[in-house]
Amino acid sequence: MxxxxxxxxxxxxxxxxxxxxxxxxxxxxxxxxxxxxxxxxxxxxxxxxxxxxxxxxxxxxxxxxxxxxxxxxxxxxxxxxxxxxxxxxxxxxxxxxxxxxxxxxxxxxxxxxxxxxxxKKEQVKTRALQIVEDMILDILIPPVKQAPGFMMEDRNNDSIPDSDAELNERTRERFREKIRLGEMDERKIEIEVQQNQAPNIGMIGGTVDELSMMNIQEMIGGMMPRRGRRRKVTIGEAKKILLEEEAAKLIDMDEVKEExxxxxxxxxxxxxxxxxxxxxxxxxxxxxxxxxxxxxxxxxxxxxxxxxxxxxxxxxxxxxxxxxxxxxxxxxxxxxxxxxxxxxxxxxxxLQSLSEEDFFQILKAPKNALTKQYVAMMAAEGVELSFQEDALLEIARIAFQVNSEVENIGARRLQTVMSQLLNDFMFDIPDVIGPNAHVVVTKEMVQEKLTELVKNRDLSQFIL
Known part of the structure; x- marks a missing residue:
């Protein structure tokens, strides 16, 4: 920064x-x-x-x-x-x-x-993307060289048809637009991927410190030739693989190390x-x-x-x-x-130990609250999940009680309690509970699924 x-x-x-x-x-x-x-x-x-x-x-x-x-x-x-x-x-x-x-x-x-x-890769991403597009286009539509002796002035004459090079260039631009929009991401092409041939090295009969081992690995890696390997992948995958390689070529590693x-x-x-x-x-x-x-x-x-x-x-x-x-x-x-x-x-x-009120706030307030994480996971399946206020209070009470009676593992207890509460729903989606369903977590549901365990002191599932 x-x-x-x-x-x-x-x-x-x-x-x-x-x-x-x-x-x-x-x-x-x-x-x-x-x-x-x-x-x-x-x-x-x-x-x-x-x-x-x-x-x-x-x-x-x-x-x-x-x-x-x-x-x-x-x-x-x-x-x-x-x-x-x-x-x-x-x-x-x-x-x-x-x-x-x-x-x-x-x-x-x-x-x-x-x-x-x-x-640095983000800075050169636009240039690298242009290079990658050209590489993919070269595979799909190899460029046509213009024939020698072609007169540029003649292009103003409508009666003379377009050259093969012009047609080829226009086709490439149309395909470039399709590649950018992702319309061809599922089409398969064959690309060459650089592969480092450096082997993993182990030392026998002597102690070599971590830094020396890293230096030996890097030195041998630099001596070994980098060989290409042909792979058949979708254009979507090719864009990711080639973008990483080309962006790496555009950045100055010495500058990266110093910075x-x-x-x-x-x-x-x-x-x-x-x-x-x-x-x-x-x-x-x-x-x-x-x-x-x-x-x-x-x-x-x-x-x-x-x-x-x-x-x-x-x-x-x-x-x-x-x-x-x-x-x-x-x-x-x-x-x-x-x-x-x-x-x-x-x-x-x-740092203070967490109170019951803290547990309630942890479930409700943070941007990455566990409740929001479960809502997001169920939304990915098309299921709407919501928690009633008194249900969150009950979850906080039970988590606090388990921490008090068994072992205090702080806010991590909420993960085990929430998992126990919602695992049945997570298992039933999408086979039993289909898309567009709405799951509401109530206080009664929390008590039914969790309170009996606390009452019976069968808490082995909660201990991490």
Missing amino acids: TTTELKDLTPRQIVAELDQYIIGQHDAKRNVSIALRNRWRRMNSTPEMQREITPNNILMIGATGVGKTEIARRLAKIADAPFTKVEASKFTEVGYVGRDVESMVRDLVEQSVSMVKAA AIRKAENTGIIFIDEIDKIASSRGGGSGGPDVSREGVQRDLLPIVEGSTVNTKYGSINTDHILFVAAGAFHVSKPSDLIPELQGRFPIRVE
Whole structure:
């Protein structure tokens, strides 16, 4: 995202955007909106201060399913920023089996490259489409070369018939219009598709780190010739395949790499989930799993502090990447993290557990509410679905009750409850319930399908 676009997003506007998808958690929204706005402030300060201003990384504390990941992911989408989510428990210190901590930065750069490449392809799409149309037309109606010696002046004479080249050109233009309108999408043609011959490589008898393996793969891929393969596809499919190939040829990959590195460095967001799983229990023994957990924290520390990481697209500096860490901290607490790592997450936000009213709002208000998703899926089958207000209140009550009595998995509980409620309808469409039908979900229906399960405490289906 450019500085102009970031300038248009004030903290209040960012919170308003997040409110469209996430219910409650106002403190967390305020803090992430300030962190995002601070990026524009940094990029518009003096060059000397730009290097000095570091992001205020955020530690979110809250039970599962209260919106921690969703807040970070939506923030990245609002800012059009590269975003990657990792689980801290998947990392292990060097020498143990697991992922290298630097891989999260490489994942972020991959995401950034994909975003920049997609934007560049969109810019050259019109030119690429023209080339693709010409390629398809060459297959359908090969161009006719004009015979040598043909006098241009003679074309003004109506008595002289059109040349084959002119007729061919007019026919091609008519077919071009049909291709653009999609009238020929079902017709089959044979095209040549580029195929990379690079094999997958595995190493035996030695340890090769992830970056070295990627570089070896890329080097061998560059040495192997790209061979074409003939495929018979519809014109609709050919347009997609050839458009991707031709757009890739028109963009400058060196420019893409440089821009992607800059974008990741200045606007990237890395979300480290389950950070509580690597917190050492204070006062415990000096050995065992705590040693490994502390080792992971010490491996994470230089990345979060700011260091240079080598990727296959070039070196990236992590000084200004925004890190958002999250954990439930049921067993451990934030102070169990090593002090150096605690200091790198100065903003701490506690997310509230969801109430019954929150569940009701989650079902009703967000743009991507579960109820709206089911309405859209049934509409695809020609069936109209609607929910009565008291039915939504009852669904919220039951979801909240199950969370209280069994295991609190937050808003994710609504997915299992809604699935149990509507699975019979989803199965009967379209064989039993045909198009133009109208399904109304009432309070009585919700009670009939769900309350008995709660009463009998037969809740195994609800536990994820």
